[in-house]
Amino acid sequence: MAKINVGNVSEIPEGKMTHVVVGEKDILVANVQGKYYATNNTCPHQGAELHEGELNGGELTCPWHGSKWDVTTGNLNWFPQKLEPLGSYKITVENDSVYVEV
């Protein structure tokens, strides 16, 4: 398990998202009401980069076809067809730096 530095807390303010590429993984990190959450950044529908979508509270909307995800769990909230969950990663904050465990 590797601990990857995603950036400083000031770079990911409340309501914002970023992403980090680790090997073959592309991981989205979101700040929801001061807490950080990490999921896979690739939409399982057709591969959009989810960090380019919109974040509303804990709900992330895919920029391509509007699937809606709970970014705090990686689970699908809404889409006309079934999609696999995004999965989630553990986040830690140390000395104002945000880390994701991959």
Ligand code: FES
């Ligand atoms: S690529 Fe995300 S909903 Fe189609």
